[in-house]
Amino acid sequence: MSTSALPDLDLDAVPEDLRDSVHFLRAVTQLAEKDNVITHSPIFTDRGIKLVESGARIDSRLYDRLVQAPLREAIDHHLMVDNMVCIQSIEAEVMVQCETQGLVKRLVEALGGAGRLLAPLRFMPLPMPIAFKLTLMREQRPELYAHSLQMMLVALYLAIEAGWSERDCVPLGAAGLLHDIGMLYMPPAWTDPAHKLTLEERKQLVAHTVTAMWVLREQQAYPPAVQMAVLEHHECMDGSGYPRGLQREQISPMGQMLILAEVVSAFYEKYADLAGPRLSLMLRMNHRRYPPDLVEKILPLLAVDVDASLEIGPLTAEVQAMGTLLGHNFASWQQLRAQMPAAAASAAAVPALAPARAPGAKAAPRPVERAMVWLDGRLKALEKELAQAGSHPKQLADLLGYLHGDVQGMAELALLHREAVWQLEAIAHGCLRRWPQLLERAGPMEQAVAGWCQACSTASDARADAPAAASAAVQDA
Numbered sequence: 001m002s003t004s005a006l007p008d009l010d011l012d013a014v015p016e017d018l019r020d021s022v023h024f025l026r027a028v029t030q031l032a033e034k035d036n037v038i039t040h041s042p043i044f045t046d047r048g049i050k051l052v053e054s055g056a057r058i059d060s061r062l063y064d065r066l067v068q069a070p071l072r073e074a075i076d077h078h079l080m081v082d083n084m085v086c087i088q089s090i091e092a093e094v095m096v097q098c099e100t101q102g103l104v105k106r107l108v109e110a111l112g113g114a115g116r117l118l119a120p121l122r123f124m125p126l127p128m129p130i131a132f133k134l135t136l137m138r139e140q141r142p143e144l145y146a147h148s149l150q151m152m153l154v155a156l157y158l159a160i161e162a163g164w165s166e167r168d169c170v171p172l173g174a175a176g177l178l179h180d181i182g183m184l185y186m187p188p189a190w191t192d193p194a195h196k197l198t199l200e201e202r203k204q205l206v207a208h209t210v211t212a213m214w215v216l217r218e219q220q221a222y223p224p225a226v227q228m229a230v231l232e233h234h235e236c237m238d239g240s241g242y243p244r245g246l247q248r249e250q251i252s253p254m255g256q257m258l259i260l261a262e263v264v265s266a267f268y269e270k271y272a273d274l275a276g277p278r279l280s281l282m283l284r285m286n287h288r289r290y291p292p293d294l295v296e297k298i299l300p301l302l303a304v305d306v307d308a309s310l311e312i313g314p315l316t317a318e319v320q321a322m323g324t325l326l327g328h329n330f331a332s333w334q335q336l337r338a339q340m341p342a343a344a345a346s347a348a349a350v351p352a353l354a355p356a357r358a359p360g361a362k363a364a365p366r367p368v369e370r371a372m373v374w375l376d377g378r379l380k381a382l383e384k385e386l387a388q389a390g391s392h393p394k395q396l397a398d399l400l401g402y403l404h405g406d407v408q409g410m411a412e413l414a415l416l417h418r419e420a421v422w423q424l425e426a427i428a429h430g431c432l433r434r435w436p437q438l439l440e441r442a443g444p445m446e447q448a449v450a451g452w453c454q455a456c457s458t459a460s461d462a463r464a465d466a467p468a469a470a471s472a473a474v475q476d477a
Contacts, residue, residue, distance in 0.1 A: 011213070011231075021185035025067055027140045028076060029060045035139070037063075040080045040128060046070045052078075074218075077129045085134040087126060090177070091118055093149060103268040103275070104150060106301045107157045117156050120169035124177070125221040133181055133215070144183055144191060147265060152176030154298075155261035161297040162257075172254055174222055175229040179258055182212030206242045209234055229254035233262050236289040256291040263290065264298060271385075274419055276302035277412040278389040284409060285390030285399060303408060315410040316400065322417035326386075327393030329424060329456055333379055336448050340372060368445045371435045375449070378427045382420065391416050428456035 031037060036057065043052040043066065051069060052062075058079060066075050083089075097104040098114045108114045126134075138145040155176040159169050186208050189195045197205065213231040216222045232255030235241035237248050241259070251259070267279040280302040283295050365373075386392040390399060391413055403409040432438060432453050441447040 011210070023187055024076075024185045025063075027136055027184060028079075029063055031081065031136055031139055032058050032060050032063055036082045037079055038081075039078045041078050043075065043078050044072045046072050048072070074129075076132055079132050080128060081132065081135055083135075085126075085131050085138060087121060087124065090149070091121055094118060094121070094153065097146075097149060097153065101150065101268075103264070103301075104153055107153060110301060111157065111160065116160055116166075117153055119166050120156060120173045123167075123170045124174050127219045127221045130178065130181075130215075130219060130221070133184060134177075137181070137184060141184070141188060141191075144180055147269060148177050148180055150269070151179060151258075151261050151265040154264050155257045158257050158261060158294050158297055162294065171223055171226045172229070172257060175226045175233075175254055175258060176261060178216060178222075178226075179212060179230050179233045179262070180208070181215050181230075182208035182210070185211050206234075209243050225252060225254055228252050229258050231255075233258035235259060237291060238288040240289060256294060260290050260294045260298065274416060277415050278385075278391075280412050281390045281399070281409070281416065282388060284402065285395070303412075310407055310411065312405060312407050312410060315407065315414055319400070319410060319414050319417055320396070322414070322421055323393045323396040326417065326420055326424065327396075329452075330379065330383060330393065332455075333375070333452060336452055337372065337376060339448075340369075340445060367435045367437055368443070368449055371431055371438060371449055372445075374434070375427065375431050375453075378430075382423055382427070386416070386420055389416060391420075424456050428453040432457075 028037075038058060039052055039054050039056045042050050042054050044050050047070075051066065051071075052058075056062075058066075063075070094117065095114065098108045098117075099105070107117065111117065134145070137148070152173055153176075155172055156169055159172050164172070183191065186205065187201075190197065190201065190205055209231050213227045216227045216230060229252055231243065232246065232251050235244065235246045235251050235255060236259065237251065237256075239245050239247040263283075264279065267282070268275045271278055280299060283290060283299065283302075287295065383392060387395070399413065403413065432450070438446050438450040438453070441450055
């Protein structure tokens, strides 16, 4: 079971943040400052006293006072805003994604048009409080709204390919669109890739699926299957997901659709280049985590065009050569880093024109120390990308065994390794451009870093030694 799972989760207990989330309240206040937020129905206290008439404009001051009062219902159940999200606006934004987003364009091409993706949306329930929350998401968290639309479309594609009827796709579309509505109650910084979550923040983040389930449950417009699918969209087939650590058939069919749609959308949002091959390899290497029958339906969309004359032997040789090259350079950097003084390990970048130091203050990091910190950060990021795609040199032996005889998979791996070697060269060149004084080799540290960078700069020569039959064999579809 996942260490993030909550095995004793009480699904009948209303989450505390559903009523008192400072982040949700702040987002509504900010929306009221710039847009025309009004009440579509009167607001009463829990004792039946009317506080606000229908049609009243809500500004930030009035809103702040209302949230302090004991109300009969949550205040956002009574609010609407100009240009609120509706089915027609969702359809319009879906069409934009169909024309501009690479992943969605592939879905449309595979289905022969956008019609089958759009059809279920016309029958999707959208109560006023849900429409208000989606509007809040669109205006205050646009990246989250775009993700929700794309994830919904991927889920619908999987269902259509699995033979689901248009009627069955309607609740799935709602689950996909609303799966992350609980994130409105969490700090916005948590979705920033640069933000490193603490252990406590990770525990709180797990709760966003529970909050989303309760948002839907309160509306009584969505069947229990939709609520459960939203709750399950971060589960995994091997029990390593959250919030309950469910396995295989314990996860609902709709939940399984969302699990795969979530990871597909996330990969295409994270990687601007080669998202398809990266995701294809990751799904192949982690086949126990995701629904295998659904993975088989998405893999053809991720494939790259492969030269029909390619043979598995030369491709494998190229992959092994590049994997060895990458592994050697990563290992030699770790050895170099382990030998550097402690000052370099803790050095931080400083402005080029730093003010004079006060008497007794520590000396600013030397250029070579700043260069090492810069290199270390970028190399760690490159290794992390390779590991997430299952193509790190340390994973190569297992991956080659899994891809034995698979020309398509080996071609995708070769493409990723070529890209990684190119990035390695770019990192080395970038370091020497930023700190050209390293080439003067004034000391042992400068000599070591300059030598490592120059060795990496010749990586393309080593790559050219790989079998010629495999070179330039793969291009993005």
